[in-house]
Amino acid sequence: MTVTLLLEQMFNGLQSGVMLFLIAAGLTLILGIMDFVFLAHGAQVMIGAYAAASLTALTGNFLVGIVLAIPITFASGFLLEFLLIRHLYRRDHMDQVLATFGLILFFNELIRIGFGPAALFSDLPKALSGFVNILPDAPYPMFRLVVIIVGLACAIGIHMLVSHTRVGAMVRAGANNEAMTAALGINIRLLRRFVFAVGACFAGVAGMMIGPLTAVEPGMGEPLLILSLVVIIIGGIGSVRGAFVAAVLVGMVDTMGRVLLPVILRSFMGQAAADGAGPALASMMVYILMSLVLVFKPTGLFPPKG
Amino acid sequence: MLRLHEVEAGYGSAQVLFGVSFAIEAGACVSLMGRNGMGKTTTVRTIMGQLPLRGGSIDRFGDATPGRESFELARAGIGLVPEGRQIFSNLTVVENLSTFHRPARDGETLWTMDTVLDLFPRLRERLGHAGNNLSGGEQQMLAIGRALMTNPRLLILDEATEGLAPIIRQQIWDCLAMLKAAGQSILVIDKNIGALARLADHHCILEKGRVVWQGDSAALRADPQLTSRYLGV
Ligand SMILES: Nc1ncnc2c1ncn2[C@@H]1O[C@H](COP(=O)(O)OP(=O)(O)OP(=O)(O)O)[C@@H](O)[C@H]1O
Ligand SMILES: [Mg+2]
Numbered sequence: 001m002t003v004t005l006l007l008e009q010m011f012n013g014l015q016s017g018v019m020l021f022l023i024a025a026g027l028t029l030i031l032g033i034m035d036f037v038f039l040a041h042g043a044q045v046m047i048g049a050y051a052a053a054s055l056t057a058l059t060g061n062f063l064v065g066i067v068l069a070i071p072i073t074f075a076s077g078f079l080l081e082f083l084l085i086r087h088l089y090r091r092d093h094m095d096q097v098l099a100t101f102g103l104i105l106f107f108n109e110l111i112r113i114g115f116g117p118a119a120l121f122s123d124l125p126k127a128l129s130g131f132v133n134i135l136p137d138a139p140y141p142m143f144r145l146v147v148i149i150v151g152l153a154c155a156i157g158i159h160m161l162v163s164h165t166r167v168g169a170m171v172r173a174g175a176n177n178e179a180m181t182a183a184l185g186i187n188i189r190l191l192r193r194f195v196f197a198v199g200a201c202f203a204g205v206a207g208m209m210i211g212p213l214t215a216v217e218p219g220m221g222e223p224l225l226i227l228s229l230v231v232i233i234i235g236g237i238g239s240v241r242g243a244f245v246a247a248v249l250v251g252m253v254d255t256m257g258r259v260l261l262p263v264i265l266r267s268f269m270g271q272a273a274a275d276g277a278g279p280a281l282a283s284m285m286v287y288i289l290m291s292l293v294l295v296f297k298p299t300g301l302f303p304p305k306g
Numbered sequence: 307m308l309r310l311h312e313v314e315a316g317y318g319s320a321q322v323l324f325g326v327s328f329a330i331e332a333g334a335c336v337s338l339m340g341r342n343g344m345g346k347t348t349t350v351r352t353i354m355g356q357l358p359l360r361g362g363s364i365d366r367f368g369d370a371t372p373g374r375e376s377f378e379l380a381r382a383g384i385g386l387v388p389e390g391r392q393i394f395s396n397l398t399v400v401e402n403l404s405t406f407h408r409p410a411r412d413g414e415t416l417w418t419m420d421t422v423l424d425l426f427p428r429l430r431e432r433l434g435h436a437g438n439n440l441s442g443g444e445q446q447m448l449a450i451g452r453a454l455m456t457n458p459r460l461l462i463l464d465e466a467t468e469g470l471a472p473i474i475r476q477q478i479w480d481c482l483a484m485l486k487a488a489g490q491s492i493l494v495i496d497k498n499i500g501a502l503a504r505l506a507d508h509h510c511i512l513e514k515g516r517v518v519w520q521g522d523s524a525a526l527r528a529d530p531q532l533t534s535r536y537l538g539v
Contacts, residue, residue, distance in 0.1 A: 176396050177394060180388065182377045185456055188377065
């Protein structure tokens with residue numbers, strides 16, 4: 001295990017962490033603030049990935065594809081809230097689970113009908129497909145670095161939006177006391193729709209960035225949804241700051257665990273046993289992390305006040 | 307300005323208001339009195355659209371459409387200082403104020419951040435504090451300032467002096483007298499009958515969800531039986 005490899009894996013962990021944050025940021029607000037169980041957030045990731053991949057193919061330009069796909073993801077969140085979700089706020093959690101689980105199936109099938117069951121692959125533009133040296137003699141894929149930068153930029157954007165804008169203050173006020181917020185002239189229904197649309201938008205951006213790294217295919221959002229739920233629980237349901245810390249933590253633990261665990265195990269057990277147990281244990285690491293957090297801080301690392 | 311006619315309202319199967327009628331003219335200050343649990347806060351919630359109207363009608367600024375939502379009524383010009391203050395604990399003092407600023411309807415802005423902070427200089431020293439790091443008196447000032455930021459045509463205060471030290475109470479009463487002198491229409495609920503008699507022009511006494519007595523301050527003072535009979539002091 002060389003320093004270079006370790007560094008590369010840390011970057012991979014950070015990259016997967018910031019992407020998880022983009023997905024979890026909206027979801028933690030939907031779950032924590034609106035008290036709405038929304039399982040179809042992974043579909044927003046898929047919609048973003050498909051929109052970007054097909055628009056990139058159509059226009060022949062990755063950047064143009066992304067820029068055009070962003071409003072589509074915003075609109076999809078906005079419309080979904082308007083057509084369906086708003087009718088479910090007053091229902092109990094079980095109804096919400098059933099309805100939004102149905103949405104997962106619906107969206108996956110819709111994509112299958114529209115684009116076929118096979119994965120889409122999009123070529124990266126030349127400028128993004130090379131390598132850069134993050135240390136002397138430590139080449140790292142240019143695009144992954146771009147993904148990290150975009151993710152961090154979005155994280156700053158989300159922070160500014162929530163903490164330093166008037167609409168962000170309205171969202172926080174609504175989270176604290178919805179009836180009072182309304183009594184001061186804020187249209188809570190519109191506010192919810194806005195949160196939904198912005199959340200869908202950032203999840204979509206994650207899909208656009210992850211797309212070229214993995215396969216753009218039906219059902220691609222669900223593993224990410226599960227990891228985001230882990231992130232939200234670790235971070236504290238409803239806390240955007242908590243989601244950021246937890247997302248980077250989960251991204252790091254997941255990535256580093258897969259690389260380091262087999263190596264560590266090999267140091268005190270046989271090669272074959274270590275190679276068998278390593279990956280199995282590695283895939284459980286984030287859940288073990290979540291359990292540990294829940295034991296010591298049942299409301300998560302940063303439970304929102306109020 | 308505001309006209310309640312035979313208003314009925316309640317919670318679930320429990321009816322609380324059984325026909326409440328009173329009115330507030332522009333520029334007037336009206337008090338709503340009554341012992342604990344007689345329906346004062348319920349009346350406020352119904353005026354504010356937080357509870358559905360079950361009977362009767364409420365005319366707010368010439369609009370008696372039933373089923374208006376809270377946020378529409380706030381935008382139409384009702385400024386609420388609720389029972390228990392209900393400061394947003396996760397917002398700073400500045401945010402508690404600035405988030406809800408709304409210019410007055412006729413275009414001229416009466417209240418701004420600056421004028422509200424001039425009214426409550428103590429808040430100026432606490433601008434960056436979270437809402438829950440304030441003393442009770444400061445929270446009450448913030449709740450009043452927050453309602454004023456919406457530039458309301460009618461200000462409603464539900465127990466704005468409850469649980470405050472006497473000197474702070476007096477500050478709140480002075481502030482309300484100032485607002486009234488500036489032409490603000492006010493509906494005020496309080497337990498301090500003396501202070502209400504000095505401030506308000508017209509008084510309504512609620513008993514078990516009905517207005518059992520209405521009159522001006524002179525009439526209120528003239529009938530000492532009223533206080534012992536309906537206000538329990
Ligand atoms: N959220 C609620 N759900 C059910 N019943 C309620 C609720 N709030 C108040 N009530 C009942 O309605 C009645 C009137 O309450 P309300 O709060 O209007 O009284 P009030 O005159 O404001 O009293 P106080 O002086 O104590 O503030 C009481 O019997 C109370 O128990
Ligand atoms: Mg009350």
